[in-house]
Amino acid sequence: MTDVGRPLWHGRLGDQPAAELLAFTESLTIDRRLAADDLTGSRAHVRGLGTAGILTAEEVTAILDALDRVDQELRDAQFVFVATDEDIHTAIERRVTELAGPTGAKLHTGRSRNDQVVTALRLFVLREGRDVARRTTDLAQILVDRAAAAGDAYLPGYTHLQRAQPVLVAHHLLAHFWALARDVERWHDTLRRTDVSPLGAGALAGSSLPLDPDAVAADLGFAARFENSLDAVADRDFVAESLFVCALTMVHLSRLGEELVLWTGAEFGFARLADEYATGSSMLPQKKNPDVAELARGKTGRAIGNLTGLLATLKGLPLAYNRDLQEDKAPLFDSLDTCSLALRALTGLVATLDLDEDAMRRAADEPDAAATDLAEYLVVQGVPFRDAHATVGALVRRSHAEGIPLADLVRSDARLADAAALLEPGQAVQRRSTPGGAGPDPVRRQLDAARRCLEEQQAWLQP
Ligand code: ARG
Secondary structure (H helix, E strand, O other): OOOOOOOOOOOOOOOOOOHHHHHHHOOHHHHHHHHHHHHHHHHHHHHHHHHOOOOOHHHHHHHHHHHHHHHHHHHOOOOOOOOOOOOHHHHHHHHHHHHHHHHHOOOOOOOOHHHHHHHHHHHHHHHHHHHHHHHHHHHHHHHHHHHHHOOOOEEEEEEOOEEEEEEEHHHHHHHHHHHHHHHHHHHHHHHHHHOEEOOOOOOOOOOOOOOOHHHHHHHOOOOEEOOOHHHHHHOOHHHHHHHHHHHHHHHHHHHHHHHHHHHHOOOOOOEEOOHHHOEOOOOOOOOOEOHHHHHHHHHHHHHHHHHHHHHHHHHOOOOOOOHHHHHHHHHHHHHHHHHHHHHHHHHHHHHHOEEOHHHHHHHHOOHHHHHHHHHHHHHHOOOOHHHHHHHHHHHHHHHHHHOOOHHHHHHOOOOOHHHHHHHOOOHHHHOOOOOOOOOHHHHHHHHHHHHHHHHHHHHHOOO
C-alpha cells in the first residue's frame, strides 16, 4: 500500500493536515527548481547506503531506477504532484516509494530533509553562481572590447556630476570593468565556501548508521564535507553571500545604467541606443527610452531587499534547522535570475551603443578643464600648490565674471604666458600620465592588465 495523500510523518500525527497548514507551509511552488539537484543528492545518498552495506546491491539498483523514472517524469512534465507534497524533496521521495514499494521507502535512511535540502541548494548555487559569474565576464569582455576600440577618444570626467578633468573613454569604460572583475572574484570566493557537502549531517547530529559523509561528498564532487552537523544544517552563509554578490553586481549595473540614462539624454548627448535596445512611448511618437538601463537601476532595489530580507530571517535563529530557513530560496532564485537577466540585457546594450565621440570631445575641450594643469605648471616653477590653486582659480573666476576667454587671460599673465599651450584641445588628457591615470600611456597598460585579469577569470569559468 502506498501513502499517496498522506504526509511523511503520518505515523506520528494521524490526522490529515489542515488545508490551511498545507497552503501556508508548502514550498513546492518555489523549490521545484531544485528537482535535478535533489535527484543528484539522492543518487549519491543511495550509493552511499549501498557502500555502507545498509542497502543490498539490488535495493540500490531498484531505488536508482525509480529515481531515473522520476527524473524522466519530471522532464516530460508527466510527474503528478499530490496535495501533501509540501516540497520537491517530499514529492520525489513519495513517488520513489510508489514506484519501488518497500525498497523505495528505504531511500531516506540515515538522511533528514534538513541535510537533503541544503545539499541540493549548495549544488544549485555552485552551478548557477558560476553561470552568473560567466555572464558578468561577458559584460566585462564587451567593456574591454569597447575600451580598446575607443582609442584616444576622450570625454569629461566628472566629480559631483560637474565637469572635472578629461579622461579617455577607454578609461571610463574600464572603471566599470574593474568593478565587475571584483564581482567575479567575489563569486570565486563565495563558491569556494559553498563547495562543502552537508550530506550525512542528518537532522542535526549525524547518524548511528555507518555512513561515510566524506565518500558521499566526493561522489557529489564537493571539495569537502561538513565539520559540524549542527552547522551543516543551520548554515546559510552561502546563500547570504550569493545574495550579496548579486546585490553588489546589481549596484554596479545600476551605476552604469544611470550613466547610460544620462549619456543618452539630449542634455549630455554622448551616446545613442541601438533601436533593439531602446523602447518607445505609447503616446509620444518621438521618444526613444533607455528602459533597460532604468530597470537595471530599478531592479537593484529588489536585489538589495532580498539580501536584507534573508539576513533578517537568519538573525534570530537558534541552532540548528528551523523552518524559517525555507524562506532562503525565493530571494536566492529571484536575485540570481534578476542579476543574470540584467547582465545579459546590459551586455547587448553596451555592445550596440553608438558613442558620439565628437560630442564627448566638445564637452571635454572647454578651457576650464585644464585649470589643474595650469596650477601644476606653476608648481613646477616652484610655486606652492595652494598659491598656484588660488592664482588659477582667480583667473577662472575673472574669465567667467568678465566674459574673457581663459586663454587670453593666461597669455597676458607673466607667470603663465608659456602655459597657454596647455589649454589646447586634447592637451589635458594627454598629460594624465601617472600609473592608473586617465591618459593614453597608462590606459594602454591598464587595458593589458584588464585583458590578463579577464583571461584568468574566463579560464576559471571554462565549462
Ligand atoms: N521545504 C523545507 C525547506 O526548504 C524542507 C525542510 C523541512 N524540514 C523539516 N524538518 N520540516 O527548508
